[in-house]
Amino acid sequence: MTRLFRYKSFQVGAFGLVLALLPLVLTNRYYLNVMIFIGIHTLLVVGLNLLMGYAGQISLGHAAFFGLGAYTSGILTATYHMSPWPAMVAAVALTALVALVVGIPALKLSGYYLAMATLGFGIIVHICFKELNYLTGGPSGLVGIPVLAIGSVIFDEPARYYYLVWFATLTALAVSLNIVDSRVGRALRAIHDSESAARASGIYTSRLKIWVFVISAVYASVAGSLYAHFITFISPGSFDFMFSIKLVTMVVVGGMASIWGAVFGAATLTLLPEVLAVFHDYDIVIFGLILMVVMIFLPQGLTRGGLDLLEKYRFRRGVAG
Protein backbone atom coordinates (compact mmCIF):
# COMPACT_ATOMS: atom_id res chain seq x y z
CA MET A 1 0.00 0.00 0.00
CA THR A 2 2.72 2.45 0.99
CA ARG A 3 4.44 1.86 -2.36
CA LEU A 4 1.57 3.67 -4.04
CA PHE A 5 2.62 6.85 -2.26
CA ARG A 6 5.63 7.02 -4.50
CA TYR A 7 3.40 8.12 -7.33
CA LYS A 8 2.68 11.82 -7.60
CA SER A 9 -0.88 11.31 -8.80
CA PHE A 10 -1.62 9.10 -5.82
CA GLN A 11 -0.13 11.64 -3.43
CA VAL A 12 -2.19 14.45 -4.90
CA GLY A 13 -5.31 12.31 -5.09
CA ALA A 14 -5.01 11.10 -1.51
CA PHE A 15 -4.37 14.61 -0.23
CA GLY A 16 -7.29 15.92 -2.28
CA LEU A 17 -9.57 13.30 -0.80
CA VAL A 18 -8.56 14.16 2.76
CA LEU A 19 -9.09 17.84 2.01
CA ALA A 20 -12.49 17.21 0.47
CA LEU A 21 -13.68 15.27 3.50
CA LEU A 22 -12.14 17.50 6.16
CA PRO A 23 -14.99 20.07 6.35
CA LEU A 24 -17.34 17.25 7.25
CA VAL A 25 -15.29 16.79 10.40
CA LEU A 26 -14.19 20.35 11.07
CA THR A 27 -17.55 22.03 10.83
CA ASN A 28 -16.51 24.82 13.16
CA ARG A 29 -16.14 28.13 11.32
CA TYR A 30 -12.92 28.94 13.14
CA TYR A 31 -11.21 25.74 12.00
CA LEU A 32 -12.33 26.34 8.43
CA ASN A 33 -10.86 29.82 8.52
CA VAL A 34 -7.55 28.42 9.75
CA MET A 35 -7.59 25.84 6.96
CA ILE A 36 -8.28 28.57 4.41
CA PHE A 37 -5.28 30.52 5.65
CA ILE A 38 -3.16 27.38 5.55
CA GLY A 39 -4.26 26.97 1.93
CA ILE A 40 -3.37 30.54 1.01
CA HIS A 41 -0.02 30.28 2.78
CA THR A 42 0.70 26.95 1.10
CA LEU A 43 0.15 28.53 -2.30
CA LEU A 44 2.62 31.26 -1.38
CA VAL A 45 5.16 28.87 0.03
CA VAL A 46 5.08 26.43 -2.91
CA GLY A 47 5.99 29.26 -5.26
CA LEU A 48 8.70 30.58 -2.98
CA ASN A 49 10.05 27.06 -2.56
CA LEU A 50 10.53 26.72 -6.32
CA LEU A 51 12.66 29.84 -6.17
CA MET A 52 14.55 29.19 -2.93
CA GLY A 53 14.59 25.45 -2.47
CA TYR A 54 15.00 24.37 -6.07
CA ALA A 55 16.65 27.23 -7.92
CA GLY A 56 18.57 28.30 -4.83
CA GLN A 57 17.77 32.01 -5.07
CA ILE A 58 16.62 34.01 -2.08
CA SER A 59 13.72 36.44 -1.82
CA LEU A 60 13.25 38.49 1.32
CA GLY A 61 10.50 40.57 -0.25
CA HIS A 62 7.92 38.05 -1.37
CA ALA A 63 5.18 39.69 0.67
CA ALA A 64 5.32 42.41 -1.99
CA PHE A 65 4.00 40.06 -4.68
CA PHE A 66 1.32 38.81 -2.29
CA GLY A 67 0.34 42.43 -1.69
CA LEU A 68 0.43 43.35 -5.38
CA GLY A 69 -2.00 40.55 -6.11
CA ALA A 70 -4.25 41.52 -3.21
CA TYR A 71 -4.25 45.25 -3.88
CA THR A 72 -4.64 44.96 -7.65
CA SER A 73 -7.61 42.65 -7.26
CA GLY A 74 -8.96 44.80 -4.45
CA ILE A 75 -8.61 48.13 -6.24
CA LEU A 76 -9.93 46.91 -9.59
CA THR A 77 -12.99 45.33 -8.03
CA ALA A 78 -13.79 47.67 -5.13
CA THR A 79 -12.89 51.01 -6.72
CA TYR A 80 -13.33 50.34 -10.43
CA HIS A 81 -16.02 47.71 -10.14
CA MET A 82 -14.29 45.30 -12.45
CA SER A 83 -15.45 41.71 -12.43
CA PRO A 84 -13.27 39.76 -9.94
CA TRP A 85 -12.00 37.04 -12.27
CA PRO A 86 -10.62 39.29 -15.03
CA ALA A 87 -9.28 41.47 -12.23
CA MET A 88 -7.39 38.49 -10.88
CA VAL A 89 -5.88 37.87 -14.31
CA ALA A 90 -4.90 41.54 -14.49
CA ALA A 91 -3.34 41.23 -11.03
CA VAL A 92 -1.28 38.26 -12.19
CA ALA A 93 -0.17 40.15 -15.30
CA LEU A 94 0.87 43.20 -13.32
CA THR A 95 2.69 41.19 -10.66
CA ALA A 96 4.46 39.15 -13.33
CA LEU A 97 5.56 42.35 -15.06
CA VAL A 98 6.90 43.82 -11.83
CA ALA A 99 8.71 40.56 -11.09
CA LEU A 100 10.28 40.66 -14.55
CA VAL A 101 11.39 44.27 -14.23
CA VAL A 102 12.83 43.69 -10.75
CA GLY A 103 14.18 40.23 -11.50
CA ILE A 104 16.27 41.07 -14.55
CA PRO A 105 18.73 43.28 -12.67
CA ALA A 106 18.35 41.70 -9.22
CA LEU A 107 19.06 38.13 -10.32
CA LYS A 108 22.44 39.16 -11.66
CA LEU A 109 23.31 39.32 -7.97
CA SER A 110 23.69 36.39 -5.67
CA GLY A 111 23.89 35.55 -1.99
CA TYR A 112 23.67 38.47 0.40
CA TYR A 113 23.43 41.00 -2.41
CA LEU A 114 20.37 39.35 -3.89
CA ALA A 115 18.88 39.10 -0.41
CA MET A 116 19.39 42.84 0.10
CA ALA A 117 17.94 43.69 -3.32
CA THR A 118 14.76 41.70 -2.67
CA LEU A 119 14.57 43.11 0.84
CA GLY A 120 14.73 46.62 -0.54
CA PHE A 121 12.14 45.86 -3.17
CA GLY A 122 9.74 44.47 -0.55
CA ILE A 123 10.11 47.57 1.59
CA ILE A 124 9.52 49.90 -1.36
CA VAL A 125 6.31 48.14 -2.32
CA HIS A 126 5.11 48.15 1.28
CA ILE A 127 5.73 51.88 1.47
CA CYS A 128 3.76 52.35 -1.73
CA PHE A 129 0.80 50.52 -0.19
CA LYS A 130 0.95 52.82 2.81
CA GLU A 131 1.55 56.11 1.01
CA LEU A 132 -0.51 55.94 -2.18
CA ASN A 133 -3.67 56.87 -0.26
CA TYR A 134 -5.78 57.76 -3.25
CA LEU A 135 -5.23 54.33 -4.72
CA THR A 136 -4.79 51.93 -1.85
CA GLY A 137 -6.60 53.65 0.95
CA GLY A 138 -3.31 54.18 2.78
CA PRO A 139 -2.65 52.85 6.28
CA SER A 140 -6.35 52.49 6.98
CA GLY A 141 -6.60 49.97 4.20
CA LEU A 142 -8.99 49.14 1.41
CA VAL A 143 -12.55 48.13 2.18
CA GLY A 144 -15.47 46.79 0.28
CA ILE A 145 -13.74 44.16 -1.77
CA PRO A 146 -16.48 42.01 -3.31
CA VAL A 147 -16.67 38.25 -2.87
CA LEU A 148 -15.95 35.80 -5.64
CA ALA A 149 -18.69 33.99 -7.52
CA ILE A 150 -18.90 31.40 -10.24
CA GLY A 151 -22.26 31.68 -11.90
CA SER A 152 -24.82 31.51 -9.12
CA VAL A 153 -22.40 30.05 -6.57
CA ILE A 154 -21.24 32.82 -4.27
CA PHE A 155 -18.13 32.24 -2.19
CA ASP A 156 -19.09 34.16 0.90
CA GLU A 157 -18.99 31.38 3.46
CA PRO A 158 -15.86 29.72 4.89
CA ALA A 159 -17.04 26.26 3.85
CA ARG A 160 -17.31 27.29 0.21
CA TYR A 161 -14.18 29.42 0.21
CA TYR A 162 -12.31 26.49 1.71
CA TYR A 163 -12.99 24.43 -1.43
CA LEU A 164 -12.10 27.30 -3.75
CA VAL A 165 -8.77 27.99 -2.08
CA TRP A 166 -7.77 24.36 -1.78
CA PHE A 167 -8.74 23.69 -5.37
CA ALA A 168 -6.35 26.43 -6.45
CA THR A 169 -3.64 25.29 -4.04
CA LEU A 170 -3.95 21.63 -4.97
CA THR A 171 -3.67 22.56 -8.65
CA ALA A 172 -0.56 24.59 -7.85
CA LEU A 173 0.88 21.64 -5.91
CA ALA A 174 0.26 19.24 -8.80
CA VAL A 175 1.74 21.67 -11.33
CA SER A 176 4.79 22.23 -9.15
CA LEU A 177 5.34 18.51 -8.64
CA ASN A 178 5.27 18.13 -12.42
CA ILE A 179 7.66 20.99 -13.01
CA VAL A 180 10.18 19.73 -10.51
CA ASP A 181 10.33 16.26 -12.05
CA SER A 182 11.14 17.40 -15.58
CA ARG A 183 13.90 18.83 -17.74
CA VAL A 184 13.19 22.30 -16.42
CA GLY A 185 13.06 21.09 -12.83
CA ARG A 186 16.43 19.40 -13.18
CA ALA A 187 17.81 22.55 -14.73
CA LEU A 188 16.64 24.54 -11.68
CA ARG A 189 18.22 22.08 -9.30
CA ALA A 190 21.38 22.15 -11.39
CA ILE A 191 21.59 25.92 -10.98
CA HIS A 192 21.36 25.44 -7.24
CA ASP A 193 24.02 22.73 -7.08
CA SER A 194 26.56 24.25 -9.43
CA GLU A 195 25.74 27.22 -11.58
CA SER A 196 28.98 26.87 -13.60
CA ALA A 197 28.32 23.24 -14.43
CA ALA A 198 24.72 24.12 -15.28
CA ARG A 199 25.88 26.74 -17.76
CA ALA A 200 28.45 24.38 -19.24
CA SER A 201 25.63 21.85 -19.67
CA GLY A 202 23.76 24.23 -21.94
CA ILE A 203 21.41 25.74 -19.36
CA TYR A 204 20.64 29.42 -19.87
CA THR A 205 20.84 30.11 -16.17
CA SER A 206 20.12 33.85 -16.14
CA ARG A 207 16.90 33.45 -18.07
CA LEU A 208 15.76 30.45 -16.06
CA LYS A 209 16.31 32.27 -12.79
CA ILE A 210 14.15 35.12 -14.02
CA TRP A 211 11.44 32.72 -15.16
CA VAL A 212 11.23 30.95 -11.82
CA PHE A 213 11.24 34.30 -10.04
CA VAL A 214 8.27 35.42 -12.15
CA ILE A 215 6.48 32.11 -11.60
CA SER A 216 6.91 32.32 -7.85
CA ALA A 217 5.55 35.88 -8.01
CA VAL A 218 2.51 34.65 -9.96
CA TYR A 219 1.74 32.05 -7.27
CA ALA A 220 1.98 34.81 -4.67
CA SER A 221 -0.27 37.08 -6.71
CA VAL A 222 -3.04 34.47 -6.98
CA ALA A 223 -2.71 33.85 -3.25
CA GLY A 224 -3.03 37.60 -2.70
CA SER A 225 -6.18 37.86 -4.81
CA LEU A 226 -7.76 34.91 -3.00
CA TYR A 227 -6.84 36.54 0.31
CA ALA A 228 -8.39 39.86 -0.69
CA HIS A 229 -11.68 38.32 -1.80
CA PHE A 230 -11.84 36.26 1.37
CA ILE A 231 -11.45 38.87 4.07
CA THR A 232 -12.80 41.69 1.82
CA PHE A 233 -10.62 44.23 3.60
CA ILE A 234 -6.84 44.57 3.23
CA SER A 235 -4.26 46.85 4.81
CA PRO A 236 -0.53 47.38 4.28
CA GLY A 237 0.31 45.75 7.60
CA SER A 238 -0.29 42.30 6.12
CA PHE A 239 2.32 42.77 3.40
CA ASP A 240 5.35 43.92 5.33
CA PHE A 241 8.87 42.64 5.87
CA MET A 242 7.77 40.48 8.81
CA PHE A 243 5.46 38.55 6.56
CA SER A 244 8.24 38.04 4.00
CA ILE A 245 10.36 36.59 6.78
CA LYS A 246 7.50 34.39 7.91
CA LEU A 247 7.23 33.03 4.35
CA VAL A 248 10.94 32.26 4.21
CA THR A 249 10.64 30.54 7.58
CA MET A 250 7.79 28.41 6.27
CA VAL A 251 9.95 27.33 3.33
CA VAL A 252 12.88 26.44 5.54
CA VAL A 253 10.91 24.72 8.30
CA GLY A 254 8.80 22.75 5.84
CA GLY A 255 11.80 21.71 3.85
CA MET A 256 13.53 23.38 0.97
CA ALA A 257 13.40 21.45 -2.29
CA SER A 258 10.30 19.57 -1.24
CA ILE A 259 6.95 20.49 -2.71
CA TRP A 260 5.02 18.69 0.04
CA GLY A 261 7.31 20.41 2.48
CA ALA A 262 5.54 23.61 1.55
CA VAL A 263 2.30 22.20 2.94
CA PHE A 264 3.94 21.21 6.21
CA GLY A 265 5.76 24.48 6.57
CA ALA A 266 2.67 26.54 5.84
CA ALA A 267 0.48 24.40 8.10
CA THR A 268 2.94 24.41 10.98
CA LEU A 269 3.61 28.12 10.97
CA THR A 270 -0.04 29.04 10.47
CA LEU A 271 -1.22 26.73 13.24
CA LEU A 272 1.55 27.48 15.69
CA PRO A 273 0.47 31.02 16.64
CA GLU A 274 -3.08 29.76 17.11
CA VAL A 275 -1.96 26.88 19.28
CA LEU A 276 0.44 29.08 21.22
CA ALA A 277 -2.25 31.64 22.04
CA VAL A 278 -2.74 29.59 25.18
CA PHE A 279 0.60 30.83 26.42
CA HIS A 280 -0.46 34.47 26.06
CA ASP A 281 2.61 36.68 26.22
CA TYR A 282 5.01 33.78 26.03
CA ASP A 283 3.75 32.67 22.63
CA ILE A 284 6.54 34.50 20.78
CA VAL A 285 9.13 32.88 23.03
CA ILE A 286 7.78 29.39 22.47
CA PHE A 287 7.50 30.12 18.74
CA GLY A 288 11.16 31.10 18.60
CA LEU A 289 12.20 28.09 20.67
CA ILE A 290 10.34 25.68 18.41
CA LEU A 291 11.96 27.23 15.33
CA MET A 292 15.39 26.90 16.87
CA VAL A 293 14.84 23.30 17.86
CA VAL A 294 13.62 22.38 14.39
CA MET A 295 16.55 24.12 12.74
CA ILE A 296 19.11 22.49 15.02
CA PHE A 297 17.80 18.93 14.92
CA LEU A 298 16.03 18.82 11.57
CA PRO A 299 17.89 21.40 9.48
CA GLN A 300 16.54 19.95 6.29
CA GLY A 301 13.09 20.86 7.42
CA LEU A 302 10.19 18.86 8.74
CA THR A 303 9.48 16.84 5.61
CA ARG A 304 12.98 15.55 4.85
CA GLY A 305 13.83 15.39 8.55
CA GLY A 306 10.66 13.50 9.34
CA LEU A 307 11.27 11.00 6.54
CA ASP A 308 14.85 10.53 7.69
CA LEU A 309 13.71 9.83 11.26
CA LEU A 310 11.19 7.33 9.95
CA GLU A 311 13.89 5.52 7.98
CA LYS A 312 16.19 5.43 10.98
CA TYR A 313 13.39 3.96 13.09
CA ARG A 314 12.68 1.30 10.46
CA PHE A 315 16.36 0.47 10.20
CA ARG A 316 16.70 0.07 13.97
CA ARG A 317 13.68 -2.21 14.15
CA GLY A 318 15.02 -4.26 11.27
CA VAL A 319 18.38 -4.73 12.99
CA ALA A 320 16.92 -5.55 16.41
CA GLY A 321 14.27 -7.96 15.05
Place this chain on the structure above:
Amino acid sequence: MTDLNIQPILKAENVSKSFGGIHALRQVSFEVPREQIRGIIGPNGAGKTTLFNLITGFYPTDQGAIYFNGQKLNGLGPHQVAERGIARTFQNVELFDRMTVLENVMVGRHPRTSGGFIGAALRLARHRKEEAHIRQDALEMLDFIGLGQRAASPSSALPFGLQRILEIGRALATEPLLLLLDEPASGLNAAETRELGQLICRIRDRGITVILVEHDMSLTMEVCDEILVMDYGRTLAEGSPREIQQNQAVIDAYLGEEPLA
Protein backbone atom coordinates in the same frame (compact mmCIF):
# COMPACT_ATOMS: atom_id res chain seq x y z
CA MET B 1 34.04 27.30 -49.92
CA THR B 2 35.91 25.48 -47.20
CA ASP B 3 35.81 21.73 -46.92
CA LEU B 4 34.63 21.15 -43.40
CA ASN B 5 36.76 18.06 -43.06
CA ILE B 6 40.08 19.82 -43.64
CA GLN B 7 39.33 22.78 -41.42
CA PRO B 8 40.62 22.53 -37.86
CA ILE B 9 37.85 22.08 -35.35
CA LEU B 10 39.33 24.69 -33.06
CA LYS B 11 41.54 27.65 -33.84
CA ALA B 12 42.87 30.24 -31.46
CA GLU B 13 44.30 33.40 -33.00
CA ASN B 14 46.40 35.73 -30.85
CA VAL B 15 44.26 35.23 -27.80
CA SER B 16 45.09 37.42 -24.82
CA LYS B 17 43.45 37.74 -21.43
CA SER B 18 44.33 39.69 -18.33
CA PHE B 19 42.82 39.74 -14.87
CA GLY B 20 43.70 43.03 -13.28
CA GLY B 21 47.43 43.27 -13.76
CA ILE B 22 47.91 39.57 -14.35
CA HIS B 23 48.42 38.52 -17.95
CA ALA B 24 46.89 35.06 -17.91
CA LEU B 25 47.20 34.55 -21.66
CA ARG B 26 49.47 36.34 -24.10
CA GLN B 27 48.96 36.07 -27.83
CA VAL B 28 48.13 32.38 -27.77
CA SER B 29 47.65 30.82 -31.18
CA PHE B 30 47.16 27.19 -32.14
CA GLU B 31 44.96 24.87 -34.16
CA VAL B 32 43.43 21.53 -33.29
CA PRO B 33 42.55 19.17 -36.15
CA ARG B 34 39.41 17.09 -36.00
CA GLU B 35 39.33 13.90 -33.96
CA GLN B 36 42.71 14.59 -32.47
CA ILE B 37 43.50 13.99 -28.84
CA ARG B 38 45.38 17.16 -27.92
CA GLY B 39 47.20 17.61 -24.67
CA ILE B 40 47.94 20.95 -23.07
CA ILE B 41 50.60 20.85 -20.41
CA GLY B 42 52.49 23.41 -18.43
CA PRO B 43 53.21 24.57 -14.89
CA ASN B 44 50.43 25.88 -12.69
CA GLY B 45 49.53 29.41 -13.64
CA ALA B 46 50.45 28.84 -17.28
CA GLY B 47 46.96 29.83 -18.34
CA LYS B 48 45.56 26.42 -19.23
CA THR B 49 42.29 26.64 -17.32
CA THR B 50 41.88 30.26 -18.38
CA LEU B 51 42.13 29.08 -21.96
CA PHE B 52 39.35 26.57 -21.30
CA ASN B 53 37.25 29.29 -19.68
CA LEU B 54 37.66 31.49 -22.73
CA ILE B 55 36.84 28.74 -25.21
CA THR B 56 33.70 27.79 -23.28
CA GLY B 57 32.50 31.35 -22.92
CA PHE B 58 32.94 31.85 -19.18
CA TYR B 59 35.08 34.91 -19.87
CA PRO B 60 35.41 37.05 -22.99
CA THR B 61 38.79 37.40 -24.66
CA ASP B 62 40.57 40.73 -24.28
CA GLN B 63 42.19 40.36 -27.67
CA GLY B 64 42.21 37.81 -30.41
CA ALA B 65 39.60 35.33 -31.51
CA ILE B 66 38.66 31.71 -31.11
CA TYR B 67 37.08 29.82 -34.00
CA PHE B 68 35.07 26.63 -33.67
CA ASN B 69 34.37 24.92 -36.99
CA GLY B 70 35.21 28.21 -38.65
CA GLN B 71 32.71 30.20 -36.57
CA LYS B 72 33.88 32.85 -34.18
CA LEU B 73 32.99 32.18 -30.55
CA ASN B 74 33.05 35.87 -29.64
CA GLY B 75 30.67 36.92 -26.93
CA LEU B 76 28.87 33.62 -26.68
CA GLY B 77 27.88 32.50 -23.20
CA PRO B 78 28.68 29.03 -21.85
CA HIS B 79 25.23 27.67 -22.60
CA GLN B 80 25.49 28.77 -26.22
CA VAL B 81 28.94 27.25 -26.57
CA ALA B 82 27.50 24.00 -25.23
CA GLU B 83 24.72 24.18 -27.81
CA ARG B 84 27.30 24.66 -30.57
CA GLY B 85 29.01 21.46 -29.51
CA ILE B 86 31.77 22.15 -27.00
CA ALA B 87 31.56 20.40 -23.63
CA ARG B 88 33.90 20.54 -20.66
CA THR B 89 34.72 19.18 -17.26
CA PHE B 90 36.07 21.18 -14.34
CA GLN B 91 39.31 21.01 -12.41
CA ASN B 92 37.41 20.55 -9.13
CA VAL B 93 34.68 18.13 -10.07
CA GLU B 94 31.44 20.09 -10.33
CA LEU B 95 28.73 17.50 -10.01
CA PHE B 96 25.15 18.21 -9.09
CA ASP B 97 25.55 16.61 -5.69
CA ARG B 98 21.93 16.63 -4.66
CA MET B 99 21.01 14.62 -7.75
CA THR B 100 21.47 10.97 -8.57
CA VAL B 101 24.07 9.64 -10.99
CA LEU B 102 21.40 9.25 -13.66
CA GLU B 103 19.96 12.71 -13.12
CA ASN B 104 23.39 14.29 -13.54
CA VAL B 105 23.68 12.77 -16.99
CA MET B 106 20.06 13.62 -17.78
CA VAL B 107 20.94 17.29 -17.22
CA GLY B 108 23.60 16.81 -19.88
CA ARG B 109 20.82 16.22 -22.41
CA HIS B 110 19.58 19.76 -21.86
CA PRO B 111 21.00 21.42 -24.99
CA ARG B 112 19.61 18.70 -27.26
CA THR B 113 16.09 18.81 -25.84
CA SER B 114 13.51 21.51 -25.48
CA GLY B 115 10.79 20.78 -22.89
CA GLY B 116 9.85 23.86 -20.89
CA PHE B 117 7.61 24.93 -18.01
CA ILE B 118 4.29 24.60 -19.84
CA GLY B 119 4.98 21.10 -21.13
CA ALA B 120 6.17 20.06 -17.70
CA ALA B 121 3.33 21.67 -15.77
CA LEU B 122 0.63 20.15 -17.96
CA ARG B 123 2.46 16.87 -18.60
CA LEU B 124 1.86 17.15 -22.34
CA ALA B 125 2.40 14.00 -24.37
CA ARG B 126 5.26 15.46 -26.39
CA HIS B 127 6.96 16.42 -23.17
CA ARG B 128 6.51 12.98 -21.59
CA LYS B 129 7.94 11.37 -24.71
CA GLU B 130 10.98 13.57 -24.56
CA GLU B 131 11.45 12.75 -20.87
CA ALA B 132 11.48 9.03 -21.73
CA HIS B 133 14.12 9.68 -24.42
CA ILE B 134 16.22 11.72 -22.01
CA ARG B 135 16.12 8.92 -19.49
CA GLN B 136 17.00 6.31 -22.10
CA ASP B 137 19.85 8.33 -23.60
CA ALA B 138 21.25 8.97 -20.13
CA LEU B 139 21.15 5.26 -19.24
CA GLU B 140 22.99 4.43 -22.46
CA MET B 141 25.62 7.01 -21.64
CA LEU B 142 26.06 5.52 -18.18
CA ASP B 143 26.63 2.13 -19.77
CA PHE B 144 29.20 3.66 -22.12
CA ILE B 145 31.21 5.07 -19.24
CA GLY B 146 30.71 2.02 -17.06
CA LEU B 147 28.40 3.46 -14.40
CA GLY B 148 25.23 1.69 -15.46
CA GLN B 149 24.89 -0.15 -12.15
CA ARG B 150 25.02 3.04 -10.11
CA ALA B 151 22.30 4.95 -11.91
CA ALA B 152 20.14 5.45 -8.83
CA SER B 153 22.96 6.28 -6.41
CA PRO B 154 23.30 9.81 -5.11
CA SER B 155 26.17 11.27 -7.11
CA SER B 156 27.86 12.40 -3.90
CA ALA B 157 28.10 8.77 -2.77
CA LEU B 158 30.42 7.82 -5.63
CA PRO B 159 34.13 7.43 -4.92
CA PHE B 160 36.13 10.34 -6.30
CA GLY B 161 37.47 8.52 -9.35
CA LEU B 162 33.97 7.61 -10.46
CA GLN B 163 32.77 11.16 -9.85
CA ARG B 164 35.30 12.31 -12.42
CA ILE B 165 34.03 9.70 -14.86
CA LEU B 166 30.44 10.77 -14.20
CA GLU B 167 31.33 14.36 -14.97
CA ILE B 168 32.77 13.22 -18.29
CA GLY B 169 29.57 11.27 -18.97
CA ARG B 170 27.48 14.36 -18.29
CA ALA B 171 29.61 16.37 -20.69
CA LEU B 172 29.30 13.65 -23.35
CA ALA B 173 25.52 13.64 -22.99
CA THR B 174 25.47 17.12 -24.54
CA GLU B 175 26.61 15.45 -27.82
CA PRO B 176 29.71 17.59 -28.21
CA LEU B 177 32.03 17.65 -31.20
CA LEU B 178 34.80 18.86 -28.92
CA LEU B 179 35.41 17.79 -25.33
CA LEU B 180 37.64 19.76 -22.98
CA LEU B 181 38.91 17.83 -19.96
CA ASP B 182 40.48 19.87 -17.16
CA GLU B 183 42.94 17.70 -15.23
CA PRO B 184 40.76 14.59 -15.37
CA ALA B 185 43.44 12.34 -13.87
CA SER B 186 43.97 14.52 -10.82
CA GLY B 187 43.25 12.45 -7.75
CA LEU B 188 43.11 9.15 -9.62
CA ASN B 189 45.35 6.16 -8.89
CA ALA B 190 47.34 4.36 -11.57
CA ALA B 191 44.62 1.86 -12.45
CA GLU B 192 41.96 4.54 -12.67
CA THR B 193 44.25 6.66 -14.82
CA ARG B 194 44.73 3.78 -17.24
CA GLU B 195 40.96 3.32 -17.49
CA LEU B 196 40.58 7.03 -18.05
CA GLY B 197 43.06 6.80 -20.92
CA GLN B 198 41.02 4.00 -22.46
CA LEU B 199 37.83 6.01 -22.07
CA ILE B 200 39.41 8.99 -23.80
CA CYS B 201 40.39 6.79 -26.74
CA ARG B 202 36.87 5.36 -26.91
CA ILE B 203 35.52 8.91 -26.93
CA ARG B 204 37.78 9.84 -29.82
CA ASP B 205 36.66 6.70 -31.66
CA ARG B 206 33.18 8.16 -31.55
CA GLY B 207 34.37 11.10 -33.60
CA ILE B 208 34.81 13.57 -30.74
CA THR B 209 37.91 15.74 -30.58
CA VAL B 210 39.43 15.82 -27.11
CA ILE B 211 41.59 18.51 -25.55
CA LEU B 212 43.12 17.46 -22.28
CA VAL B 213 44.82 19.70 -19.73
CA GLU B 214 46.94 17.44 -17.55
CA HIS B 215 49.84 17.20 -15.14
CA ASP B 216 49.99 13.40 -15.30
CA MET B 217 52.71 12.86 -17.88
CA SER B 218 52.22 9.14 -18.36
CA LEU B 219 48.62 9.64 -19.37
CA THR B 220 49.41 12.63 -21.56
CA MET B 221 52.30 11.05 -23.44
CA GLU B 222 50.39 7.79 -23.83
CA VAL B 223 47.10 9.09 -25.12
CA CYS B 224 47.78 12.38 -26.92
CA ASP B 225 48.45 12.72 -30.63
CA GLU B 226 49.92 16.18 -30.21
CA ILE B 227 50.85 18.29 -27.22
CA LEU B 228 50.85 22.03 -26.67
CA VAL B 229 53.12 23.30 -23.93
CA MET B 230 52.29 26.56 -22.21
CA ASP B 231 54.20 28.67 -19.76
CA TYR B 232 53.42 32.11 -18.29
CA GLY B 233 50.43 32.52 -20.60
CA ARG B 234 52.38 31.84 -23.78
CA THR B 235 52.73 28.82 -25.98
CA LEU B 236 56.16 27.35 -25.52
CA ALA B 237 56.18 24.41 -27.89
CA GLU B 238 53.88 22.25 -29.96
CA GLY B 239 54.51 18.78 -31.30
CA SER B 240 54.18 15.05 -30.90
CA PRO B 241 54.76 13.55 -27.44
CA ARG B 242 58.21 12.39 -28.51
CA GLU B 243 59.19 15.81 -29.82
CA ILE B 244 57.97 17.50 -26.67
CA GLN B 245 59.86 15.11 -24.42
CA GLN B 246 63.06 15.98 -26.25
CA ASN B 247 62.45 19.72 -26.47
CA GLN B 248 65.06 21.46 -24.32
CA ALA B 249 62.99 24.54 -23.59
CA VAL B 250 60.14 22.36 -22.38
CA ILE B 251 62.43 20.28 -20.22
CA ASP B 252 63.87 23.40 -18.65
CA ALA B 253 60.51 24.98 -17.98
CA TYR B 254 58.48 22.02 -16.91
CA LEU B 255 59.45 18.42 -17.50
CA GLY B 256 62.77 18.32 -15.73
CA GLU B 257 65.62 15.94 -16.35
CA GLU B 258 63.91 12.75 -15.16
CA PRO B 259 63.35 10.13 -17.83
CA LEU B 260 59.68 9.59 -18.58
CA ALA B 261 58.10 6.15 -18.56
